[in-house]
Amino acid sequence: MAMRCNRPGCTGEIDETGFCVECDHRPLPEAPQSAPAGGCGAPGCGTAGRPWSVNGIVTMPTMPSRDPASRIMMQSTAFDAVRRCGxxxxxxxxxxxxxxxxxxxxxxxxxxxxxxxxxxxxxxxxxxxxxxxxxxxxxxxxxxxxxxxxxxxxxxxxxxxxxxxxxxxxxxxxxxxxxxxxxxxxxxxxxxxxxxxxxxxxxxxxxxxxxxxxxxxxxxSLQQARVPALRARARCGRRDVDCVAMPLEHVLGYGLQILSALAYLHDQGLVYCDLKPDNVMRGTDRIVLIDLGGVTEAPGRGGAFTPPFAPPREELAKYGATVRSDVFSLGKTLENLLSAGVDKSPELERADPGGISVAAESFRRAIRRATAEDRERRFADAAEFAEQLTGVVHELNGLRQGIESRSPSARFAPTSRLIDAGLGSVPPLTRWTAPGEAAGAERPPEPAEIMTGLPLPRVDPADPAAPYLTGDDPAPRELLGLPAGDSVELLLRGARAHLELGAPDAARACLDRAAILLPEPGHRWRLGWYRGLAALAGRQVKTALGEFTDVCDMLPGEAEPKLAMALCAEWLQQVDRAERLYTAVWRRDRSMVSAAFGLARLRLARQDRDGAVAVLDEVPAISLHRDAARIAAVRALVEPVAGRAAQPGDVLRAATLTRPDRLRLDDGEPDGKARQRLTALVRQVALDIGVTAAEAEPAVLGSPCTRDGLRLLLERSLRDLARQAGGPDQSDALVDLANRVRSRTLLTGWRH
The missing domain is CATH 3.30.200.20 (Phosphorylase Kinase; domain 1)
Structure with missing residues (x-):
């Protein structure tokens, strides 16, 4: 059977050369790997040998070995730069x-x-x-x-x-x-x-x-490897974009290896000074810094930087060559390499909605921070730069491969809270007693829910209050009872505590005090995060989005700011932006279930019930929120979506999902209160839309499923709910509902 092309929008056959007869491209790789296959098989193009790995997360191609004699210059050319007599x-x-x-x-x-x-x-x-x-x-x-x-x-x-x-x-x-x-x-x-x-x-x-x-x-050298796309395609004789020298994964891999070398130099008290593509060799299985003639002790004066890879002259005159100078030069080097890659606009924008555009923008954010004119806004050292680039690699791997690629965040503490707008909860009794208050399943979370559900930055271990905050989070009032003094962490946590207690003015006062005490601009993302939370508490979602975007600019490799941005974008009805961000977070890290719920809501808004259920089914079985995802899947199938009622097939599928062996509720009790409410919901919708089927889930819809049978089952469910009521008014309302759905007899016409 002929192999088919798996590129978006193409179903052509793959010929004996390995290329699609319609789009003239290689098929996308299906095996887990960090980089797309390179090369077309033409002489001198592509890869050879066994791939090698950078930090276990980027798969790099082994470049073809060349005869060293073939690298000899056939003709000596004159120096372009002016040479002075010494x-x-x-x-x-x-x-x-x-x-x-x-x-x-x-x-x-x-x-x-x-x-x-x-x-x-x-x-x-x-x-x-x-x-x-x-x-x-x-x-x-x-x-x-x-x-x-x-x-x-x-x-x-x-x-x-x-x-x-x-x-x-x-x-x-x-x-x-x-x-x-x-x-x-x-x-x-x-x-x-x-x-x-x-x-x-x-x-x-x-x-x-x-x-x-x-x-x-x-x-x-990396400068020699910057082969423009048209030249590469001309050499290969094909239009295959894989022939271009530097996919995004490879540029990231180069950056990580260069950072490893720079970190080593910096630990020795040295700075490299002359980092540029000409001074970095791409060997067969590693990246190597050469030409260390510019290396000097830090801070050094008169470092041998080469424009346009040199930091601003004013900076060198004031501070000399420093670690941040090397960070700047590497940022410019990566920017130079990225311009030679295939993963750039407009190609990126034509990719699928969950394509790699978010990861590419994250890389650009990292480059912008590394090359900031204000040296204090740059990455403080090679380790911080590498930390964020590693996060970008994980993000890119998740988007490119569609499989989880994550590592624990060094900047944000994990949280078990789920931001789901109630979709993952069994409906309360008001679903029947006050049906006018019910909202569609696609409703986004309220800003206050986003504020309380987002994770918090990890505590700075250098903060004087760190010992009090590294364990379990104290209750808001307990936290406010601690003397803040000069502790930035206590002021920031205190601001959030005030927000939870409904005291926005006190929260702003804490943030203003923290802004004075923050040590340097590189730490100000922490203040921006809490200011974003304060804006959410005040329902200023657009302002919050701006704050979280600034945090993302400082921490481009972290998933948490992108989750916050996605939630704000969803509230502001920036649907495409929200979907791209949710997809990037979810494909990278399956522990961030709030992103899966966000994608489900967006799909429901498009009346794509199957798509919503599919993403909810991706929540891992070991997740704390697995049952919430199953509940959400049931509600996604039966609740009204964008004003449209469910279809009979959706309800039959939902009935199957509610079986005890598929969904654990009430600590495993087979007929607990939550299961009674969820069962009542499915039966109610089935009766409302007139579901009938020869075979249905017996425990929920009966078998065979008839209208009179559904009336009887729903009546029983409503009487069960009446016993859950919190007062006589609610109980009476549920009993009245039960009486109204009873079947009529042929003799008396009365319901029994």
């Missing part, structure tokens, strides 16, 4: 244009007359230090040439020699010495290793040149 007191321009307009590559300094050359100082076949046989130049670094060589003392193993353009260049010499010093003391899999430091006599220039011997990385 002789003491001389700043002559060495590579000024000749009469023909071409820049000089060798000659004499126009100022002091000293001879110079900018051409490679080593030729193929040269033997350096009696050990390293030169194959040819690989590239030009910022200050010199990089050569491929073979180590004749180690079975002709390939190595890289990096040297200076000109030993008279004092800055180049300083950078080379610094690089050698740092490389010899660093040991990290994502940082290039140094093996040796050697010298070689250049007879032409009568100079001894220094070189460092480094590990040969089989791969390309």
């Amino acid at each position: 002789r003491a007191g001389c700043q002559g321009r060495l590579n000024s244009a000749t009469g023909s307009g071409a820049p000089r590559t060798k000659g004499f300094c126009p100022e002091c007359g000293k001879p110079f050359t900018l051409e490679p100082r080593l030729k193929p076949g040269d033997l350096v230090a009696g050990q390293y046989r030169i194959e040819g130049p690989l590239a030009r670094s910022g200050f010199g040439w990089v050569f491929l060589a073979r180590d004749e003392h180690l079975d002709n193993r390939y190595v890289v020699l990096k040297g200076l353009v000109n030993t008279n260049d004092a800055r180049a010499a300083e950078m080379a010495v610094r690089e050698r010093q740092y490389l010899t003391r660093l040991d990290h899999p994502n940082i290039v290793r140094i093996y040796n430091a050697v010298t070689h006599y250049d007879a032409e220039m009568d100079e001894h040149l220094g070189y460092i011997v480094m590990d040969y990385i089989d791969g390309d």
Whole structure:
């Protein structure tokens, strides 16, 4: 049987080459993996070998190995940047244009007359230090040439020699010495290793040149890997977007490995300074930082940053090169790489509603924070940046694969509260005694319910009140009895306690005091979260949405702000936005059942009862809210939706769902109060819409299901409910309802 394409909107057959005959694409991968399959099978395109993993959450392709000799530059090109004479007191321009307009590559300094050359100082076949046989130049670094060589003392193993353009260049010499010093003391899999430091006599220039011997990385720089989509497709001869070099997962994987290297450097008291795609190699099975000539101790002055990856000049002048400088450069690097990817507009917007657009926007939020002009708004360090990128990966994995991909949040405490607008609860007796008060099943939660149901930020362990708040949450009045003093956490928790007790003015006073005490802008998301809760308490949902959006900008990898945004968007009838956010949260984390209920309500609003039940069925069996989801599924099938009554097939299905073996109620009691009410609801709707069936759920609708049989069953249910009544008025109303549904006899016409 021919395999069919599984891309949205396409059902074409897959031919023998593995491509769809209609859309000319590969089918989407069905096996669990973190990245789409790359490559089309054309020479030099795609992946080879066994994939490798970044932190166990991103599957990266093993790049095809290339013959090192094929990387040798066939023709040496001139330096684009201005090269100055390094002789003491001389700043002559060495590579000024000749009469023909071409820049000089060798000659004499126009100022002091000293001879110079900018051409490679080593030729193929040269033997350096009696050990390293030169194959040819690989590239030009910022200050010199990089050569491929073979180590004749180690079975002709390939190595890289990096040297200076000109030993008279004092800055180049300083950078080379610094690089050698740092490389010899660093040991990290994502940082290039140094093996040796050697010298070689250049007879032409009568100079001894220094070189460092480094590990040969089989791969390309990330700058070389930024192949534009059109060039990639032209090379492959197909229109397959998978040929483009960098899917979003890969860019995230690169970022995480770079952050691992940066965190290591920062722990050593160093900053990298010159992070850019040219200085990052994509090896066959890892990412490697190269060219450590710009590394300096933090805070460093005059770090070798390269525009446009350099932080603002004013910042460098005031603070020097710092950890946040590296964060900025990495953000710019990832932004540069993202521009080469396929997962960007307008392609994203044409994806399915639950596509990866939310994850792509989360990545952009992370980049915007990393590259903020205000350094205090950036990620404080590599660990914080990596934490949020990891969250984005989990979000992307959930959206791309449709399977759960989550890890415990480091910023928000777990909560067992369900925000469901009552859909997951068995209807109260007022459903029969005051039917005019009942709302449709698609009704969104009230702002007050959202406020009390959203999780709270984890307690800052550095806060003086942390020991009092790390256990079970104290009751609101108990919490307000503690002296806040200079504790930001007590002020923030106190604000929420005041909101629960209906004291908004006192809550605002707590938040104003906390705003004064917050240590730095990087922590102000906590204040924004509580301000969002305060806005919900005042039914200012649009304001709350703005606050939660700001929190999401600071914490783009967290699911909780997106849940808050989705709930606000649903209330404001921003349906598409709410659905995308709910989908991103739910596919990533099946413990956040409030998102599943949100999706169910949105589907009910579209009169998609089956879709609502389907998402409620996804609630795991081990969830605390599994029974609530089953109850919600029953109500989704029988309650009026968007003004339309249920259909007979829906009611028959709901009756099956209420069986004791499918739905546990009343602590397992077979005929408890909750089950009596839910059974009465199904029977009431069945009678109202005239359900009849030869075979039905006997315990609920009888078998066979007839109108007179339903009257008798509903009458019994209503009399059971009358015994649950809280007073005579409610009991009498239920008995009257029971009498009105009784069947008439043929002899007297009276109901019995």
